[in-house]
Amino acid sequence: MNPLLQVDAIQKTYTTGGHAFNALDGVSFTIDHGEFVGIMGPSGAGKSTLLNVLATIDTPTDGDIFVDGENIAKLEEEALSDFRRDHLGFIFQDYNLLDSLTVRENILLPLAVTKTPIDETRSRVEALAHRFGITAILDQYPYQISGGQKQRTAVCRALISNPKLIFADEPTGALDSKSATDLLQTLAGLNEAETTIMMVTHDAYAASFCRRVLYIQDGRLSKELIRGTTSRDAFYQTILDELKGGASDDAV
Numbered sequence: 001m002n003p004l005l006q007v008d009a010i011q012k013t014y015t016t017g018g019h020a021f022n023a024l025d026g027v028s029f030t031i032d033h034g035e036f037v038g039i040m041g042p043s044g045a046g047k048s049t050l051l052n053v054l055a056t057i058d059t060p061t062d063g064d065i066f067v068d069g070e071n072i073a074k075l076e077e078e079a080l081s082d083f084r085r086d087h088l089g090f091i092f093q094d095y096n097l098l099d100s101l102t103v104r105e106n107i108l109l110p111l112a113v114t115k116t117p118i119d120e121t122r123s124r125v126e127a128l129a130h131r132f133g134i135t136a137i138l139d140q141y142p143y144q145i146s147g148g149q150k151q152r153t154a155v156c157r158a159l160i161s162n163p164k165l166i167f168a169d170e171p172t173g174a175l176d177s178k179s180a181t182d183l184l185q186t187l188a189g190l191n192e193a194e195t196t197i198m199m200v201t202h203d204a205y206a207a208s209f210c211r212r213v214l215y216i217q218d219g220r221l222s223k224e225l226i227r228g229t230t231s232r233d234a235f236y237q238t239i240l241d242e243l244k245g246g247a248s249d250d251a252v
């Protein structure tokens with residue numbers, strides 16, 4: 001089977017004041033169907049740039065990005081926004097919920113512009129809310145619920161269109177440690193149910209829930225860690241050791 005995501009020699013150059021800067025400098029990797037991959041690296045390494053380019057929020061200067069064989073780096077804007085809506089899910093640090101909409105309306109928002117029948121929309125929202133324990137707050141507004149509940153709402157919104165791939169950008173960054181652990185267990189559970197997830201994080205604990213961690217430094221991949229059959233605790237220690245030792249020593 002083809003990889004779900006194939007990233008080929010991605011380059012992203014920013015030009016400011018006549019000076020060109022390579023935020024991504026020839027990044028290549030693949031993610032298979034059903035993987036849970038973490039992206040780590042120091043501040044300024046290029047993690048958000050990579051996520052934005054893969055999530056079709058930004059375009060690469062050069063290189064190709066195949067999702068299930070389709071080259072999304074070459075799609076025009078209209079086709080890109082259809083692709084984004086139909087195949088990708090997003091979870092952000094600051095939840096990105098709309099304050100004027102209820103939890104239910106926030107969750108179904110990605111389907112609002114599709115032709116999904118109303119009964120199906122309703123039953124999908126209810127099934128997801130039940131699965132993530134937020135049925136009781138479906139008619140409340142974001143300002144009435146906790147950070148953990150907001151993030152679970154965001155997870156439901158990310159899943160409502162049955163996306164092929166979920167991108168999470170520091171999803172635990174604004175959560176207390178219990179809510180963060182709940183969310184990470186939720187993501188790990190989703191992944192066990194075969195949802196493919198790519199998560200950018202600074203946090204070794206969050207990364208330890210992944211099956212594989214890619215390090216990025218100065219716009220290049222510098223290291224890959226694979227959890228294999230070790231426990232999450234052991235993988236956490238491996239990631240911490242790697243961070244202490246400097247993740248850039250070995251080229252991938």
Ligand SMILES: Nc1ncnc2c1ncn2[C@@H]1O[C@H](COP(=O)(O)OP(=O)(O)OP(=O)(O)O)[C@@H](O)[C@H]1O
Nearest residue numbers: 014015016023041042043044045046047048049050
């Ligand atoms: N729009 C832009 N114009 C110019 N330079 C940019 C732009 N966006 C990002 N950069 C630069 O590209 C580099 C990578 O930034 P990026 O935000 O991807 O890093 P990061 O690894 O996500 O950092 P952090 O962990 O702090 O969020 C940085 O040096 C940043 O200053």
